[in-house]
Amino acid sequence: MTRPLRLTSLAAVSLCALLAGAPPALAQTPGAAASKMAPAKAPAEVSDVVKAPRPKGGEYFGLYLMDKKVGWLFTDVELLPGTPARVKATNQLVFKAMVSTRLSERLHREERIYEAKPGGRLVSFTVMQKGDGGDQLLEGTATDDGIRVVRKRPGRPDEELPRLPPSKERVEDADPTRVALLRKAKVTGFSLDGLDLETYGLTTTVEPQEQRVVNGVKVQLSKVSTLSEKEKVPVTSFITQRGEVVLVDFGQTMQARKEREAVAKRLDLVEVFGLTRVVLPKPLPESARAVPGKVTLVVQGLPEKFREETYRQKFKPLPDGQVEVTLQAAAPQELARKPRPLADPDGGENLKSSIIVESDAPAIREQAQKIVGDEKDAYRAAKKINTWVASMLTKDYGASADRATDVLSQRRGDCTEHSLLAVALLRAAGIPARRVDGVIYMVNQDGVPALYWHEWVEAFVGEWTQMDPTFNQVVADATHFGFGEEGNAEITPLIGSLKVTDVK
The missing domain is CATH 3.10.620.30 (C8orf32 fold)
Known part of the structure; x- marks a missing residue:
């Protein structure tokens, strides 16, 4: 599971279908060769986030709310060429659904650059948002003195936001699920939220393995849960021995499922207004x-x-x-x-x-x-x-x-x-x-x-x-x-x- 991405709140005039969460990633087709799942060889001084096995080229999710598909996600963590060594983490969310009679569509994409060494600090980031909620690009540069953020919006002059405190986020926070699984131990860290630019603590725990049905076949899977101080909702990932995340649960009603890119991007047109309501046995007095x-x-x-x-x-x-x-x-x-x-x-x-x-x-x-x-x-x-x-x-x-x-x-x-x-x-x-x-x-x-x-x-x-x-x-x-x-x-x-x- 890569660094958490948070789903934005969805709403209509008299409701707020709050579909907030922190989806991680899925993977490529089940038949991929094990060699394709392994990262490139890296020197010992690189972070465990680079050493952990994962699919090359990124991972795709289909995102489901109450078994209805409302979006897709892409995530990737890669070691960049060059000196000094850097790691890039990419997270992209696309949401598309009907909210009452209106089509709601949102794109949220984040890219983060870290030092590749163990405990490497966050160097820079970009957050791009398009669609419902407005279009904007945030460009952040992290130094020992704090984080400088410039906000760019269509038709407006660039705006430098108040400087943020020095980042607590480290390269291991780009994928705490696989880091915890590699170490076979609890991992704690921090995440700078791409929406409100506040920093929240993360706790990731390896749990006992579980047997799940994947593509009609029972498979023994590793189980890892991440809890953010912001959402307070455990995000539970199920992972194969080769590092594929095949399923992610967000409580009982939201789920991310491993899918090929073309399948992940094929969405249902769901009306969330009625889907998420709580029907009463009789009217209120x-x-x-x-x-x-x-x-x-x-x-x-x-x-x-x-x-x-x-x-x-x-x-x-x-x-x-x-x-x-x-x-x-x-x-x-x-x-x-x-x-x-x-x-x-x-x-x-x-x-x-x-x-x-x-x-x-x-x-x-x-x-x-x-x-x-x-x-x-x-x-x-x-x-x-x-x-x-x-x-x-x-x-x-x-x-x-x-x-x-x-x-x-x-x-x-x-x-x-x-x-x-x-x-x-x-x-x-x-x-x-x-x-x-x-x-x-x-x-x-x-x-x-x-x-x-x-x-x-x-x-x-x-x-x-x-x-x-x-x-x-x-x-x-x-x-x-x-x-x-x-x-x-x-x-x-x-x-x-x-x-x-x-x-x-």
Whole structure:
């Protein structure tokens, strides 16, 4: 498995099909000769990432969501000719699916250059993104003093981003799966994320071998799991003795499968809006939409890590393994509200500007000031921002943008764009804020009551309160069921496994 690639969030106006993960790679045809699987001979001073056997010329995946093909991946790690010795790691993701009535297509390609010696440092990288979310090229150069990143976007001048800290990433992090397998030991490392340019820890563990069916034949395969601090979802790779990765599991519903290039690039046209929804046994009561309001669901397939008690959500385990979840919504208490700017109760992360949130960008700060004016009360200011985003953005299926300034410029999008811009404006106004990932109740055109993947906003105004700028709710009603924060992949295992058996 090469360095993790992360799938971007997919969304429509009233859902967020969050298909985040870290797919590694697949390989060439099963009949390839063993000699073709071995890397070129290298001197002893080169990293184990070069010594580990892998297919020459790279590896292809077909990427499947709930057994429907939604994309393909290519990965490769190679020793470059020349002195000093360098290693190049390549990862490419192509996603293509229907999101409601719109075709969503995204290309994400990363190339990284490392020193080839053991523990060799990251030297440079490029990250290219095209399609939904916008087009951009990031060019990074790493030195002992930090990482210089230049962002290039069509029709705009090149932009040098704030310098990043010195890289912790090493050449072994380009393929921790095969390094761990070669060493027969746990491997820890770091990865600079190509989307948010933050560095996250990686832990890769060799597990007992398993027997799996590959092309109709039972095969004994090595099993290696990698866990990222960002996604918190184990990525489990199954590998042949020759170094072929034949299967990768991301929870129960997402899988990467070894395929030839031509097969990998042949995609189904999947509509993820309906594919990923959670159908309800009956409609929610109208009282769930009131504020204050409350509703109780009985659910199965909800792991304990998602049962954190909050001011909005309460959990009661049932004897049969199911969980009773009570969702409630109310406006923040008058006495708890405070003037802005406010300190972040979580230490500053919820006021942070980033390459995605961009709350320090002049355009974002200027717009936030225009919206809130001289309003000192944090809750009233937050309501103004929520209402402005709801009224100024056109609700557009599949019109994606990955950066707050792009959302502000295009003024259209689905729930992810509404939430991203609202959080950027809130932080710029001195109000701690974050995005919330979960599901929301809807009855779509087919008349089926269901929960759809969605994203909304949580702001700290003296106490935490949730808002939904997509639907212009200054208090997100009790039909919102939250699972995670900031668009990470932690909720991926719930897709396809979460079920609601009763509504009270």
